[in-house]
Amino acid sequence: MEQRLREREIRYTSGRRVVVAALARAEGPRSAAELSTEIGAAVPLSSLYRSLAVLEDAGVVVPHFGARGLTRYELADWITGHHHHLICVACGTVDDVEILPEYEIKVNELVDLIAQLAGFEPRAHDLEIEGRCAKCS
Amino acid sequence: MEQRLREREIRYTSGRRVVVAALARAEGPRSAAELSTEIGAAVPLSSLYRSLAVLEDAGVVVPHFGARGLTRYELADWITGHHHHLICVACGTVDDVEILPEYEIKVNELVDLIAQLAGFEPRAHDLEIEGRCAKCS
DNA sequence: GTACCACCTGAGAACCATTCTCACTACAGG
DNA sequence: CCTGTAGTGAGAATGGTTCTCAGGTGGTAC
Known part of the structure; x- marks a missing residue:
């Protein structure tokens, strides 16, 4: 990752390290507000947002739009491994879910088929499952 | 749909009809701003938002969070048929894609498997494919 | 080691999609 | 018709996010 940033002439400063570390600790996408709570005053909100934007440009973090007016971020697939999302309606x-490689292969086949039929050139996919998590059911 | 609203004692007023009609005409999810442009001054923004909220409660429209700070709405699956989304990064x-029933069955099987492994009770799913649409590639 | 310069940071203001408030209107049942 | 409840419109308020600008900092060249 440091290498990736260096290639793009983006400094991996202490503030950015803190943000990446917080995301690495998380079990799923986190909003700027959640990150800020976890990190504390060490990184002010405006810097936090800027860091997230820079890291997004660099392909290190990926935004996830899962709730009204709230963007959550997580580390990109190439860092954490490809996964899908379970969204609790309650x-x-x-939460992230990794799925068995054999299932992932099937998902990929389906994605390619669907995209091909629509003349679409797929780059990434995300399967979101909405329902009730173990805690809320 | 009228019946569904009546059951819930929600009036299907002319303003709401206009909103539903605009969504029915659209080929994919539309934001409040896009709808407002299309509809014109007939439905002011605040009413438009309220109508969308009411219709969402009634399960007639479904929100879709696909871009930074922007909520797009579309008619629910039970009206338009179940479908997935192609998101152009350019x-x-x-855009909506309907997929062949046999593929949908596979998607459902995968969703059930994934959810089961995570102790999650699935209610709905959405497969989002990101890439370049035919126009932009 | 120090001077430079582009990059980065912090604080607050600005922005903009969305929601709320409140006075007003329009149906539906009696 | 009268009344009550639901719906509407305009504008203010909210809140997550982005922008601005005045410093700070790290890396490189000398």
Whole structure:
């Protein structure tokens, strides 16, 4: 990751390290507000947003739009491994799920088929499952 | 749909009809701003938002969070048929795709499997494919 | 080691999609 | 018709996010 940033002449400063570390600790996408709470005053909100934007440009973090007017971020697939999302309609939590490679292969086949039929050139996909998490059911 | 609203003692007023009609005409999810442009001054923004909220409660429209701070709405699956989304990274358009029933069955199987492994009770799912649409590639 | 310069940071203001408030209007039942 | 409840419109308020601008900092060249 440091290498990736260096290639793009983006400094991996302490503030950015803190943000990446917080995301690495998380079990799913986190909003700027959640990150800010976790990190504390070390990184002010405006810098936090800027760091997220820079890291997004660099392809290190990926935005996830799962709730009204709230953007959550998580580390990109190439860092954490490809995964999908479970969204709880009761508590709003978004959790990552990794799925067995054989299932992932099937998902990929479907994605390619669907895209091909629509003349669409697929680049990424995300399967979102909405329902009730173990805690809320 | 009228019946569904009547059951819930929600009036299907002319303003709401206009909103539903605009969504029915659209080929994919539309934001409040886009709808407002299309509809014109007949329905002021505040009413438009309220109508969308009411219709969402009634399960007639479904919100779709696909861009930074922007909520797009579309008619619910039970009206338009179940479908997935193609999101163009170049122009930002979100288009609906219906997929062959046999594929949909596979998607459902995968969703059930994934959810089961995570102790999650699935209610709905959405497969989002990101890439370049035919126009932008 | 120090001077430079582009990049980065912090605080607050600005922005903009969305929601709220409140006075007003329009149906539906009696 | 009268009344009550639901719906509407305009504008203010909200809140997540982005912008601005005045410093700070790290990396490079000398």
